[in-house]
Structure formats: structure tokens, C-alpha cells
Amino acid sequence: MGVPVVNALVRAGHEVVILQRPGSTRPLRRTGVEIVTGEVTDEAALAVGMWGCDAVVHLVGIIRELPRRGVTMQRMHVDATRAVLAAARQAGISRVVHMSALGARPDAVSAYHRTKWAAEEAVRASGLRHTIFRPSVIFGRGGPGPEFVGQLADLVRFAPVVPVIGDGSFPLQPVAVETVAGAIAQAVVSPRDAAYELGGPEVLTYLDILRRIAVALGRPLRTVRVPVGVMRALVPILQRFPSFPLTQDQLTMLLEGNVCMDPDAAYRDFDLAPVPFTVILPG
Ligand SMILES: NC(=O)c1ccc[n+]([C@@H]2O[C@H](COP(=O)([O-])OP(=O)(O)OC[C@H]3O[C@@H](n4cnc5c(N)ncnc54)[C@H](OP(=O)(O)O)[C@@H]3O)[C@@H](O)[C@H]2O)c1
Secondary structure: OHHHHHHHHHHOOOOEEEEEOOOOOOOOOOOOEEEEEOOOOOHHHHHHHHOOOOEEEEOOOOOOOEHHHOEOHHHHHHHHHHHHHHHHHHOOOOEEEEEOOOOOOOOOOOHHHHHHHHHHHHHHOOOOEEEEEEEOOEEOOOOOOOOHHHHHHHHHHHOOOEEEEOOOOOEEOOEEHHHHHHHHHHHOOOOOOEEEEEOOOOOEEHHHHHHHHHHHHOOOOOEEEEOHHHHHHHHHHHOOOOOOOOOHHHHHHHHHOEOOOOOOHHHHHOOOOOOOOOOOOOO
């Protein structure tokens, strides 16, 4: 979701410097934006990118590990955050806006949530003025990739039947990409330290989301229920194939549900409009 965040920052009148990893193909070139190329753990690139900046927005996150390439949650969430915080302090930056995730906690079953928590702890201990955001699942154009709704839309469109895990009743609170980007753009000048959950105005089950996608596509929804036990047995094996759309961590997090305890705080402290879940189809 780098592109919507950059757009929101530029709209708010900020000059933006992006640290873009080598080989990234995101369409970030636009007026008012400078691009520095480098890995997120590259001290020299971080120093160049942060020079003269007032605040840093840290968005890097992964949902799927590629251990053979050194892409692990420990490295991309915890080590990368520590590198960004150290570089920010070195550059005299006083404020960090950090992207965590709803459900981040120290005793989580998923490595995703545990490492997101460890990264939050590093932010809180950094001595920098900070805002932490914990979004539920993000939807919308130009938003996350690989995008949850887009993946489900492909299933509804192309699969003969759509697998539903268990009874599909686990609740989610989808939040619009523009809400998340708007919150980040305002937080870069916020005077307080805080952590906010970010959710949309509706709590929807996985099955509700599938139904809305089917309606938007004008297709019948043909589902097959896959018992949770079967998914728990299959996913660890199938997640080795990059084209398989679900990892063990994602399965765990879906089954836990992903709903805000305090959905109103961010809407109280920032100028944000709650955006109901909408299915935006390519084109
Ligand atoms: N999507 C959601 O529903 C959701 C919900 C809660 C929290 N979040 C968090 O929000 C943040 C943005 O996520 P997103 O969903 O928008 O995903 P995304 O589009 O894939 O963005 C992830 C960011 O991490 C960077 N990144 C990924 N792998 C990397 C690697 N190996 N080395 C360096 N950088 C790497 C990406 O760089 P490129 O642009 O070059 O690919 C991108 O800037 C993440 O921290 C994620 O955990 C997302």
C-alpha cells in the first residue's frame, strides 16, 4: 500500500522520499517524490533516504516467508524495524509511523502476529515519537498486494467451487485503503504517542465477503465446505507452492477472526471517513 500512502502524503503537502528495494516494480514515480534504491536493512541507503526528513513511515511487511532468500518474518518485521529506527535516530528524525497488524500480540500462534508485536515493542522502546497502526484486512484500489479481495474474486470467477474453511463464519472488519493511507498521512504530524486499531464500519464474516464479491461479479457462488481439520493438515504442505493462496499463518489468523476491540479511537483522533466494504473489480 505504498502508493496510496505516498499519494495521501503528497496531497497533505509533504515532500516524500521513498526507500524502494532493488527490482521493485511498484509505480511510485510522481512529482514531489524522490526515490532512493536500497534494501530496508541497508544502513547506507536508509541514511541517504532519511537525510533531512522530519518523519519516517515504516510499511514493510510480509505474509509469506521465503527462507531460502533470507525473507523471514523475523528479518522483515523485527530486524528491518530496528534498522529503520536506528537510522531514524541517527538522522535526527523525531517521529515514526509504524504499520503493525490487528491481532499483534506476544503470545500469538502466528509468527506474523508475534513478529509484528516484537516490531511494535522496538518502536515503543525507540525513544522516538510514534504512532502505531493495527489494521484489520485492507481492501481497495491501489491497496495491498497480494490483495485479499482480489484473490477471493479470482476464486469466485475461475474456480468451479470456492472452498470455504469450516462454516466460514469467522469475522473480519475490512478497512478501506484510503482510510489507512489518510490515517498515516495525518499521523506524521501527530503530537502524541499512540497505537490505533483500524477497521471499517462493518464486521463481515468470510462468507459475507464471498457473497458480496459474487454479487459484484454477477456470478453464482458455489461453495464447498472444507473442515478446519483438513485445512490444518493440508495448508502446511500446500503453502510451499507460491501459487497456493493461503499460508499456515493466514489460516490461523482467519480462524481467530480479526475484529477491532476499539474501532472508534482512530476515527476520533484523525479526520477519517468510515468507508463500507466495497468490492472494486479490476478495470
Ligand atoms: N494487506 C492487509 O490487509 C494488511 C493488514 C494489516 C497489516 N498490513 C501491513 O501493512 C503493510 C503493507 O502491507 P500490504 O498489504 O500493503 O502489502 P504490500 O503491498 O506487499 O506491501 C508490503 C511492503 O513491504 C515491502 N516488502 C515486501 N517484501 C519485501 C522484501 N523482501 N524486502 C523489502 N521490502 C519488502 C513491499 O515492497 P514492494 O513495494 O517493493 O513490493 C511493500 O513496500 C505491511 O506491513 C503489512 O504487514 C496489511
